[in-house]
Amino acid sequence: MATQTEPAAPDRATYVAVAQTPEFDRLRRTLRGFVFPMTVAFFVWYALYVVLSAYARDFMGTKVVGNINVALVFGLLQFVSTFLIAWLYSRFASRRLDPLADQIRHDMENGGSR
Amino acid sequence: MRYLAAADPATTRTITISLFVLFVLITLGITVWASRQTRNATDFYAGGRTFSGFQNGMAIGGDYMSAASFLGIAGIIALNGYDGFLYSIGFLVAWLVALLLVAELLRNSGKYTMADVLAFRMRQPPVRTAAAVSTVTVSIFYLLAQMVGAGALVALLLGIKPGTTFLGMDANTAKIATIIMIGALMITYVTVGGMKGTTYVQIVKAFMLMGGAILMAVLVLIHFKFNLSALLGAAAEKSGKGAAFLEPGLVYGKEVAGNATQTFYNKIDLLSLGIALVLGTAGLPHILIRFYTVPTARTARRSVLWAIGIIGSFYLLTLALGFGAAALVGGAAIREQNPGGNTAAPQLAQELGTEYFGGDVGGATFLAVIAAVAFATILAVVAGLTLASSSSMAHDFYANVVKKGVTSERQEVVVARISAFVIGAIAIVLGILAKDLNVAFLVALAFAVAASGNLPAIIYSLFWKKFNTTGAVSAIYGGLISCVVLVFFSPVVSGAATSMFPKEDWQWWPLSNPGIISIPFGFLCGWLGTILSRDRADDAKYAELEVRSLTGVGAH
Numbered sequence: 260m261a262t263q264t265e266p267a268a269p270d271r272a273t274y275v276a277v278a279q280t281p282e283f284d285r286l287r288r289t290l291r292g293f294v295f296p297m298t299v300a301f302f303v304w305y306a307l308y309v310v311l312s313a314y315a316r317d318f319m320g321t322k323v324v325g326n327i328n329v330a331l332v333f334g335l336l337q338f339v340s341t342f343l344i345a346w347l348y349s350r351f352a353s354r355r356l357d358p359l360a361d362q363i364r365h366d367m368e369n370g371g372s373r
Numbered sequence: 374m375r376y377l378a379a380a381d382p383a384t385t386r387t388i389t390i391s392l393f394v395l396f397v398l399i400t401l402g403i404t405v406w407a408s409r410q411t412r413n414a415t416d417f418y419a420g421g422r423t424f425s426g427f428q429n430g431m432a433i434g435g436d437y438m439s440a441a442s443f444l445g446i447a448g449i450i451a452l453n454g455y456d457g458f459l460y461s462i463g464f465l466v467a468w469l470v471a472l473l474l475v476a477e478l479l480r481n482s483g484k485y486t487m488a489d490v491l492a493f494r495m496r497q498p499p500v501r502t503a504a505a506v507s508t509v510t511v512s513i514f515y516l517l518a519q520m521v522g523a524g525a526l527v528a529l530l531l532g533i534k535p536g537t538t539f540l541g542m543d544a545n546t547a548k549i550a551t552i553i554m555i556g557a558l559m560i561t562y563v564t565v566g567g568m569k570g571t572t573y574v575q576i577v578k579a580f581m582l583m584g585g586a587i588l589m590a591v592l593v594l595i596h597f598k599f600n601l602s603a604l605l606g607a608a609a610e611k612s613g614k615g616a617a618f619l620e621p622g623l624v625y626g627k628e629v630a631g632n633a634t635q636t637f638y639n640k641i642d643l644l645s646l647g648i649a650l651v652l653g654t655a656g657l658p659h660i661l662i663r664f665y666t667v668p669t670a671r672t673a674r675r676s677v678l679w680a681i682g683i684i685g686s687f688y689l690l691t692l693a694l695g696f697g698a699a700a701l702v703g704g705a706a707i708r709e710q711n712p713g714g715n716t717a718a719p720q721l722a723q724e725l726g727t728e729y730f731g732g733d734v735g736g737a738t739f740l741a742v743i744a745a746v747a748f749a750t751i752l753a754v755v756a757g758l759t760l761a762s763s764s765s766m767a768h769d770f771y772a773n774v775v776k777k778g779v780t781s782e783r784q785e786v787v788v789a790r791i792s793a794f795v796i797g798a799i800a801i802v803l804g805i806l807a808k809d810l811n812v813a814f815l816v817a818l819a820f821a822v823a824a825s826g827n828l829p830a831i832i833y834s835l836f837w838k839k840f841n842t843t844g845a846v847s848a849i850y851g852g853l854i855s856c857v858v859l860v861f862f863s864p865v866v867s868g869a870a871t872s873m874f875p876k877e878d879w880q881w882w883p884l885s886n887p888g889i890i891s892i893p894f895g896f897l898c899g900w901l902g903t904i905l906s907r908d909r910a911d912d913a914k915y916a917e918l919e920v921r922s923l924t925g926v927g928a929h
Contacts, residue, residue, distance in 0.1 A: 269927065271914070274910075274913070274917035274920045276918035277425055278918075286924070287919070287923065290923060291836075297473055298469070301469050302465065305462075305463075305466045306647070310644065312621035312622075312643065313621075313640040313644060316622050316628075320619075324602065325602030326602045326603075327602055327605065330621055334459075334462055335556075337466055338462070338689065340463075341466050341469060341681065341685065342681065342682075342685060345468075345677075346678075347672065348472060349675075349678055357671065362469060363920075364925060370425070
């Protein structure tokens with residue numbers, strides 16, 4: 260919210276009550292259900308790249324086309340996966356997270372806790 | 374073979390200085406304009422929270438693509454081939470941590486600084502103090518790297534060679550003068566323009582840097598007729614190292630024949646570097662405060678997406694620049710100018726300018742343009758760092774620890790401006806003292822400190838209900854201190870020919886990058902501090918933090 264349209268902040272009891280609603284639980288589980296596995300996935304994928312760079316030099320040096328080797332392709336795939344995950348998250352967030360968050364915020368700003 | 378010394382230094386020097394002065398005048402104009410729009414604390418700390426996702430994404434790119442990225446990575450690739458690419462990948466993948474786990478939640482629940490989130494449900498004074506200490510530590514290491522880089526470059530870019538002078542200054546005096554000038558400018562940007570002025574400076578710089586990098590990369594590709602394999606082949610051949618130049622292992626994780634122990638340490642060191650790079654970004658205070666310059670969490674998300682786009686494209690370009698410099702300038706000519714390879718990109722510009730823009734004058738001109746871009750890059754990054762640390766001193770330490778939260782916002786901003794001045798002065802003095810030290814080490818250390826001291830506390834704060842004050846303080850100091858201590862006793866500081874103090878030897882720790890120990894240690898300290906202390910986490914405050922961070926209710 261921009262500062263000038265900031266509504267009166269709800270009190271702490273309201274937050275505690277909202278945190279226990281099934282709607283909020285659903286938002287929390289939806290968010291964590293996406294970001295935690297995705298974080299593990301990209302971290303493992305990146306770690307695999309670093310570990311192969313350290314310990315599998317022969318494999319990384321294998322030529323694919325001309326002077327382009329596995330190491331370069333693997334590195335470029337890290338770029339591709341980063342762009343892909345960023346796009347997937349943005350799509351997931353606007354389709355699945357934003358509507359849930361909007362609903363809860365709307366309810367809180369129009370009549371306190373439910 | 375042409376390199377810097379072959380160009381007429383007076384021509385290059387005049388063009389570089391003119392372009393740099395032009396950049397400074399434009400940005401100072403923006404800064405003065407921004408200062409007229411800066412009326413309250415939100416304007417000063419967070420640029421009024423009115424920037425768009427695209428603008429903030431470009432500004433993040435401006436803050437992130439530092440001298441280490443532009444000059445350092447291109448230089449490492451030019452001299453050592455593939456290994457420089459490891460940095461690019463780590464620096465880019467790191468943005469996923471920021472996107473998925475930190476950016477939006479931080480935007481929703483904080484106000485001006487990283488500590489707003491760390492201290493949200495904790496006792497304010499200890500957590501804010503710890504956060505201010507680690508913010509200033511990370512920023513100073515990062516600042517030093519940039520200022521030392523600027524000092525080291527200036528003698529080369531202005532063409533001052535041993536025995537010659539420029540305006541009566543020899544190379545050493547010119548370095549000191551440059552560090553003082555950069556320091557004075559960054560203090561001006563921050564104290565006068567605040568976050569608004571600094572953000573516009575970052576945006577202008579991001580466009581200049583991208584423009585320069587795209588132009589150079591396109592010229593390299595034209596030279597090799599858009600045949601990537603031919604570019605790589607030419608680079609490998611000119612390096613004299615053959616196919617090994619295109620594979621990992623020339624500098625990081627080096628295999629030392631007949632010394633299994635050293636080989637083992639080298640490989641662990643590579644893993645350690647990889648971890649520090651990927652986990653450092655989401656703990657860098659000057660990056661985190663950028664998320665407060667946009668109106669909502671959704672704009673924060675969009676700004677990270679733009680940032681990933683521009684930063685990723687930039688690192689792909691540095692690949693062409695690095696291998697291009699290796700192929701067209703050659704390692705020998707680069708090493709002759711700068712043993713660390715920091716002048717590879719400007720030297721490549723000269724080579725390309727000579728080839729495509731009409732001989733020596735074209736070469737000198739293009740060199741001057743790229744040199745001016747490099748100075749603009751350094752200047753913008755140091756301004757962002759100074760702003761982050763002065764905000765933390767004023768908002769975290771002065772307002773919430775010294776004054777216990779009883780102070781006016783106007784007073785806070787006055788303190789922030791004074792802090793910017795003091796931190797700038799400290800950075801100038803340290804920059805002069807450190808002017809001959811290794812630059813890459815300082816940046817990697819800044820990332821390691823950020824990943825060890827800040828990231829565990831941020832992640833626990835946002836996601837772990839039981840996390841408490843003792844846990845937060847332990848995580849920050851544990852990660853920070855273990856990191857700095859391990860570096861102090863590492864071969865980076867003493868005991869090796871390439872150390873900061875090559876003649877001394879108190880080294881007992883074998884790894885150059887401490888991340889593989891200090892990052893898990895930071896997480897461990899946070900966990901132990903939490904479960905061993907008698908502190909009880911405040912469940913109601915966690916509920917508030919969770920609801921606010923996920924929904925944006927009550928966001929500033």
